[in-house]
Amino acid sequence: MRILILSPHTDDAELGCGGSIVRFIEDNNEIYWVVFSTAEESLPEGSPVDTLQKEFINVAQYLNLNEDNYKIFNFRVRYLHEKRQEILEHLINIRNEFEPELVIGPSINDYHQDHQIVANEMIRAFKTTSSIISYELPWNHITFNSELFIKLEEKHISAKCNLLNNYKSQILKNRSYFSKEFIYGLAVTRGVQCNSKYSEAFEVIKWMI
Numbered sequence: 001m002r003i004l005i006l007s008p009h010t011d012d013a014e015l016g017c018g019g020s021i022v023r024f025i026e027d028n029n030e031i032y033w034v035v036f037s038t039a040e041e042s043l044p045e046g047s048p049v050d051t052l053q054k055e056f057i058n059v060a061q062y063l064n065l066n067e068d069n070y071k072i073f074n075f076r077v078r079y080l081h082e083k084r085q086e087i088l089e090h091l092i093n094i095r096n097e098f099e100p101e102l103v104i105g106p107s108i109n110d111y112h113q114d115h116q117i118v119a120n121e122m123i124r125a126f127k128t129t130s131s132i133i134s135y136e137l138p139w140n141h142i143t144f145n146s147e148l149f150i151k152l153e154e155k156h157i158s159a160k161c162n163l164l165n166n167y168k169s170q171i172l173k174n175r176s177y178f179s180k181e182f183i184y185g186l187a188v189t190r191g192v193q194c195n196s197k198y199s200e201a202f203e204v205i206k207w208m209i
C-alpha cells in the first residue's frame with residue numbers, strides 16, 4: 001500500500017504513530033513522509049538552526065528510508081496559517097505524483113495552530129482520493145475519537161522510543177511526552193482497548209475500500 005504521512009513539525013508523526021510507521025515499513029508498504037516545519041524557533045538556545053532537520057534525517061536513516069521517501073519543507077513554525085494555500089498546492093502535487101491509498105496526519109481535534117492547518121488541508125486535498133486517518137497527540141486534544149487501532153508488538157514500541165531518542169533537542173527541553181513511561185503507558189492503554197499488548201489509536205476521517 002502507498003502510505004503518505006504528514007507531519008506539521010519534525011517529531012509529530014513519530015510521537016503520534018511511530019510504532020505504526022515501523023510496522024508499515026516492516027510490512028513492505030511504500031512510505032512518503034512530509035514534514036512542513038523544522039521549527040527553527042523552537043530549539044534550545046544556541047542550537048544550530050538545522051538541528052531538527054538533522055534529527056529527522058537520523059530518524060529516516062534508522063528506518064532505512066532514503067531521500068525519495070521524504071520531503072522536508074521549511075515553513076515558519078506557528079505561522080503555517082499564512083501559507084495555507086501554498087500547503088494545499090503542495091499536497092495536491094503530492095497526491096498527483098504519489099497517489100497515496102492511505103493518508104495519515106494530525107487530527108481536526110488537535111488545537112496546535114499548525115496541526116489544524118495541516119489537518120484541514122489534508123482533508124481538502126485527499127477527501128475523494130484516499131482513506132484518511134489521524135494520529136493521537138493527547139496533550140493537544142480535548143477530545144479524541146479512538147476509532148481505529150493498529151496493533152503493535154514490543155519491538156514496534158521499543159523502535160518508536162529509538163526514533164524519538166534522535167530528538168535530543170526536544171529531550172533537552174524536558175518534554176514529558178518524550179518519556180518512555182508515557183510512550184509505553186499510552187501504547188498499553190490503547191492495547192487494552194483492542195486485546196493487544198500494545199497499540200496506537202487513530203481517528204477515521206474517511207475510509208475507502
Ligand SMILES: [Zn+2]
Pocket residue numbers: 008009012112115
Ligand atoms: Zn507539531
